[in-house]
Amino acid sequence: MKLRIGIHGLTSCYGCQLRMASVRELLEVAENFEIAYWYMVSSKGEISHVDIAFVEGSVSTAKDEEELKKIRENADVLVAVGSCAIYGGVQGMLFGKEYEEIFKEVYGDNKIEFEGRIGEPLKKYVKVDYNLPGCPPEEEEIIYYLATFAIGSYPEEKDYPVCTECRRKGYPCVLIEKNEPCLGPLTVAGCDARCPGYNVACIGCRGPLPHGIAWFDSLAKTFKEKGMSKEYIKARMEIFGKQYEKMDEMIEKVFEDED
Amino acid sequence: MRYVKIKDEKVYEFLEGLKNYGKLYAPVKISDKFYDRKEIDDVKKIAFDYIRTIMPAKKFFIPPKEEMFEIDIENGEYKEKLEEVEPFVLFGMHPCEIVALRILDGIYMDEYADIYYTRRRKAGIIIGLSCLPDEYCFCNLRRTDFVDIGFDLFFHELPDGYLIRVGSPNGHKIIDENLDLFAEVNQQDIDAFREFEEKRQRMFRCYGSFDNIRYLLELTMQDKLWDEESEKCFGCGNCTNTCPTCRCYDVQDIPNIDGKTGKRIRFWDSCQFRSHGLVAGGHNFRPTKKDRFLNRYICKNSYFYPLGTSYCVGCGNCTYFCPANIDFLGNLLKVRSTAEEVKNA
Amino acid sequence: MHNVYALYKCRVLRIYDLTDDVKLFLFRFENPSIAESWTFVPGQFVQLSIPGVGEVPISICSSPMKRGFFELCIKKAGRVTSKIFDLKPGDSVGVRGPYGNGFPVKDFEENDLLLIAAGIGMAPLRSVFMYALDNRWKFGNITVINSARYGKRLLFQKELEAMRDVAEAENIRIIQTVTRDPDWPGRIGRAQEHIKYANTRPDKSYVCVCGPPQIYNDVFNKLIEHGYDPKKIYVTLERRMKCGVGKCGHCIAGSSTFLKYICIDGPVFGYYDIISTPGLI
Ligand SMILES: Cc1cc2nc3c(=O)[nH]c(=O)nc-3n(C[C@H](O)[C@H](O)[C@H](O)COP(=O)(O)OP(=O)(O)OC[C@H]3O[C@@H](n4cnc5c(N)ncnc54)[C@H](O)[C@@H]3O)c2cc1C
Ligand code: SF4
Ligand code: SF4
Ligand code: SF4
Ligand code: SF4
Ligand code: SF4
Ligand code: FES
Numbered sequence: 055m056k057l058r059i060g061i062h063g064l065t066s067c068y069g070c071q072l073r074m075a076s077v078r079e080l081l082e083v084a085e086n087f088e089i090a091y092w093y094m095v096s097s098k099g100e101i102s103h104v105d106i107a108f109v110e111g112s113v114s115t116a117k118d119e120e121e122l123k124k125i126r127e128n129a130d131v132l133v134a135v136g137s138c139a140i141y142g143g144v145q146g147m148l149f150g151k152e153y154e155e156i157f158k159e160v161y162g163d164n165k166i167e168f169e170g171r172i173g174e175p176l177k178k179y180v181k182v183d184y185n186l187p188g189c190p191p192e193e194e195e196i197i198y199y200l201a202t203f204a205i206g207s208y209p210e211e212k213d214y215p216v217c218t219e220c221r222r223k224g225y226p227c228v229l230i231e232k233n234e235p236c237l238g239p240l241t242v243a244g245c246d247a248r249c250p251g252y253n254v255a256c257i258g259c260r261g262p263l264p265h266g267i268a269w270f271d272s273l274a275k276t277f278k279e280k281g282m283s284k285e286y287i288k289a290r291m292e293i294f295g296k297q298y299e300k301m302d303e304m305i306e307k308v309f310e311d312e313d
Numbered sequence: 314m315r316y317v318k319i320k321d322e323k324v325y326e327f328l329e330g331l332k333n334y335g336k337l338y339a340p341v342k343i344s345d346k347f348y349d350r351k352e353i354d355d356v357k358k359i360a361f362d363y364i365r366t367i368m369p370a371k372k373f374f375i376p377p378k379e380e381m382f383e384i385d386i387e388n389g390e391y392k393e394k395l396e397e398v399e400p401f402v403l404f405g406m407h408p409c410e411i412v413a414l415r416i417l418d419g420i421y422m423d424e425y426a427d428i429y430y431t432r433r434r435k436a437g438i439i440i441g442l443s444c445l446p447d448e449y450c451f452c453n454l455r456r457t458d459f460v461d462i463g464f465d466l467f468f469h470e471l472p473d474g475y476l477i478r479v480g481s482p483n484g485h486k487i488i489d490e491n492l493d494l495f496a497e498v499n500q501q502d503i504d505a506f507r508e509f510e511e512k513r514q515r516m517f518r519c520y521g522s523f524d525n526i527r528y529l530l531e532l533t534m535q536d537k538l539w540d541e542e543s544e545k546c547f548g549c550g551n552c553t554n555t556c557p558t559c560r561c562y563d564v565q566d567i568p569n570i571d572g573k574t575g576k577r578i579r580f581w582d583s584c585q586f587r588s589h590g591l592v593a594g595g596h597n598f599r600p601t602k603k604d605r606f607l608n609r610y611i612c613k614n615s616y617f618y619p620l621g622t623s624y625c626v627g628c629g630n631c632t633y634f635c636p637a638n639i640d641f642l643g644n645l646l647k648v649r650s651t652a653e654e655v656k657n658a
Numbered sequence: 659m660h661n662v663y664a665l666y667k668c669r670v671l672r673i674y675d676l677t678d679d680v681k682l683f684l685f686r687f688e689n690p691s692i693a694e695s696w697t698f699v700p701g702q703f704v705q706l707s708i709p710g711v712g713e714v715p716i717s718i719c720s721s722p723m724k725r726g727f728f729e730l731c732i733k734k735a736g737r738v739t740s741k742i743f744d745l746k747p748g749d750s751v752g753v754r755g756p757y758g759n760g761f762p763v764k765d766f767e768e769n770d771l772l773l774i775a776a777g778i779g780m781a782p783l784r785s786v787f788m789y790a791l792d793n794r795w796k797f798g799n800i801t802v803i804n805s806a807r808y809g810k811r812l813l814f815q816k817e818l819e820a821m822r823d824v825a826e827a828e829n830i831r832i833i834q835t836v837t838r839d840p841d842w843p844g845r846i847g848r849a850q851e852h853i854k855y856a857n858t859r860p861d862k863s864y865v866c867v868c869g870p871p872q873i874y875n876d877v878f879n880k881l882i883e884h885g886y887d888p889k890k891i892y893v894t895l896e897r898r899m900k901c902g903v904g905k906c907g908h909c910i911a912g913s914s915t916f917l918k919y920i921c922i923d924g925p926v927f928g929y930y931d932i933i934s935t936p937g938l939i
Binding site for chain 2: 659660661662663664665667707709710711712713735736739749750751752870871896897898900901903904905906907908910911912913915916917922936937
């Protein structure tokens with residue numbers, strides 16, 4: 055029997071859905087799964103029971119929250135897709151600041167019709183079964199996740215950093231060689247170290263490593279030794295890591311220690 | 314041992330000729346600071362003065378990622394997947410890496426020989442090249458600074474060419490088939506060889522016996538040093554991935570989207586990662602970053618019985634390629650008594 | 659050249675529920691010549707693959723004397739074992755092995771035998787026990803101490819209970835004990851607290867222990883207190899394993915002198931190996 059899947063987008067750039075829609079094996083996906091709901095592809099359709107719901111985006115409005123809860127109620131398995139869903143993403147970067155303040159900064163005195171908030175990860179609201187990281191996720195991983203579900207199993211999530219893939223590829227290390235602020239050491243692997251491959255420092259778009267092994271402190275210390283300022287390091291690490299538990303504390307500690 | 318000499322002006326011709334024996338790989342510069350072994354088109358690009366490559370030579374025998382089996386999920390079958398292995402030549406191998414391959418042989422070609430490794434190993438011709446150490450090298454402490462076996466030919470630098478030691482029947486064959494490129498070794502060459510070796514011996518960062526290090530390490534595992542050092546570590550695994558004797562790999566079954574077929578792959582793993590010691594139910598045999606950090610020190614300094622050396626060959630890669638600047642040898646020296654340490658200027 | 663990672667097809671013949679999350683599987687190699695010639699030593703394990711899902715190490719829990727068949731007792735613990743739980747009779751899996759050193763059962767002969775299991779630890783020890791039963795005349799007194807938290811978690815509880823009285827007459831003592839079950843009618847307490855009830859003579863016994871790593875030190879202390887010879891105490895250990903043949907490096911345990919590979923140097927280790935290899939337990 056084919057698995058019923060739903061693909062949903064909360065507040066996001068729809069990049070993850072777009073990635074899913076553009077996988078080379080899309081036809082096979084359509085053949086092997088019953089796609090019950092795909093907001094981006096056809097805006098029709100009520101949320102109904104599915105075996106697996108893939109949810110992209112962060113919770114940034116009351117409507118998002120409501121929708122997410124409904125998705126969860128109707129899904130046996132829920133997969134958070136992409137950095138927004140897993141960590142709040144770029145729109146979660148301002149976490150900790152007052153929403154009104156930011157709103158003013160961006161929109162001035164204009165009004166918008168929905169109740170907004172700072173983007174937050176799905177796990178703050180519902181139980182998430184699996185994370186499919188990426189910004190957007192890689193094709194290979196999308197297929198891997200789907201295929202493991204198709205055979206009645208589930209995916210093995212990566213818990214090692216981009217550096218590994220950088221080494222497996224043999225790219226020169228931009229952190230060592232050019233003192234660039236590469237976030238590869240604390241970012242979850244899967245992109246085959248795309249950016250270092252172009253001689254560009256990783257910005258951490260796939261999000262920090264899970265299970266408390268993203269060592270913001272150690273990396274910040276090394277950056278500091280290379281002459282980077284606290285503000286600079288923080289700003290860079292916050293882009294995708296703001297809502298990683300204890301990130302702030304970890305960075306502060308490095309600068310406290312030696313002040 | 315058989316010795317021949319090759320003069321500088323014949324070297325490129327010889328290297329070009331090596332392509333008749335298989336694909337030629339040699340170190341080339343890939344960026345400001347780094348070298349790697351690449352397939353050689355133009356032999357003039359070979360970097361004779363390289364010290365270390367960012368990918369150790371193990372990549373030719375245990376590729377970073379490889380497919381082991383094709384899986385027929387419907388019929389429950391795994392079909393061996395053996396890719397075509399063509400002969401190849403690795404030119405420019407330093408002694409530490411040659412010993413490293415022999416250590417990998419001890420692991421991968423033991424009574425449970427690994428077919429993927431063995432086939433590639435048998436297809437590879439190894440040509441050594443002498444080197445001068447930098448401050449990261451400590452092969453002298455590991456007694457891997459000069460190799461007796463494990464190569465087909467070994468090139469020792471002379472002022473006007475190379476003194477070649479012939480180490481295997483394949484090596485003899487290559488010499489015999491190119492005899493006109495070689496000359497006999499004369500007294501001057503012998504003197505130059507001796508001088509080179511003497512000079513090299515004086516260049517290492519430190520000297521002394523290092524065999525007690527594994528016991529001292531075991532005895533000092535509670536020291537504060539390990540808290541401090543592991544705190545700096547990113548747990549990125551670069552030290553193990555660039556280590557020529559780290560052989561840990563992970564295995565995964567990857568089903569295809571049809572749910573009927575798939576593949577079993579393996580890829581480089583590292584004990585610096587959380588899941589290396591994790592078992593079902595959540596128990597982790599190396600739960601903290603410090604445990605994992607120490608595991609590498611212990612593993613690398615352990616006694617490798619078949620060769621009578623440690624698993625570490627003293628190449629210095631793990632320090633050179635550590636983005637957190639953690640000094641492997643430096644830490645070991647802190648563990649070892651300082652009294653017998655003779656630092657070089 | 660032989661591929662050590664190659665898998666041989668095995669069919670599931672029968673499945674028994676042992677506890678909520680442990681099942682016993684009876685397998686046979688599809689290829690009859692392998693089925694007949696394949697043998698092992700108690701304490702060895704196989705690598706079992708579910709195509710497309712992955713591979714796991716599992717101890718063989720039957721006696722090598724039963725040629726043609728083998729049994730595995732499997733706890734549902736994660737990705738692969740969950741799929742194993744979905745198997746039905748007639749399904750096939752891939753198996754390779756046997757691997758590991760196994761218990762030195764030849765040395766055990768003419769001695770008493772004390773088997774101490776906690777939780778899933780009964781799986782490998784059942785193989786030793788069954789082997790000893792098949793070769794009863796070669797062994798002296800035998801005691802099995804089977805322990806778990808709750809009565810319903812005791813592996814092979816019914817099998818062992820059923821043979822208890824008959825066994826006693828044959829100088830085989832069966833002790834089943836639980837630590838946290840108020841409804842359990844039998845013995846209460848940890849395995850080591852029941853060593854004193856064993857029928858084995860400390861000076862003439864070999865001891866095999868298997869359970870979670872935390873129990874080992876307590877068990878060793880009690881055994882030594884009762885006069886058992888440390889040289890004759892064996893344990894079987896667990897680690898993450900990917901290859902089973904000393905390649906993948908996951909199962910190593912640190913000792914600066916010799917690295918121990920649990921898959922080939924073990925999984926069975928003697929007491930002195932344990933105390934001289936930090937990190938082994
Ligand atoms: C020598 C030996 C004998 C064993 N005998 C038995 C037995 O008789 N019965 C039984 O139920 N279990 C036994 N185990 C434990 C069993 O191997 C694990 O429960 C199983 O690997 C879990 O895999 P999983 O995919 O279900 O779990 P996950 O947690 O999803 O594990 C993912 C992967 O990690 C590895 N892994 C995880 N846990 C372990 C582990 N404990 N040991 C080794 N590799 C692991 C496996 O490669 C596995 O595929 C034994 C383990 C060893 C080392
Ligand atoms: S370039 Fe970045 S990702 Fe690559 S090894 Fe260096 S720090 Fe890691
Ligand atoms: S290297 Fe870093 S920034 Fe680039 S794609 Fe990968 S995770 Fe994203
Ligand atoms: S390379 Fe350095 S930072 Fe990375 S794991 Fe090794 S010691 Fe730690
Ligand atoms: S441990 Fe470090 S010095 Fe030793 S062989 Fe490995 S990379 Fe080289
Ligand atoms: S140091 Fe770590 S990665 Fe290297 S061989 Fe040992 S266990 Fe494996
Ligand atoms: S399981 Fe791979 S080395 Fe032991």
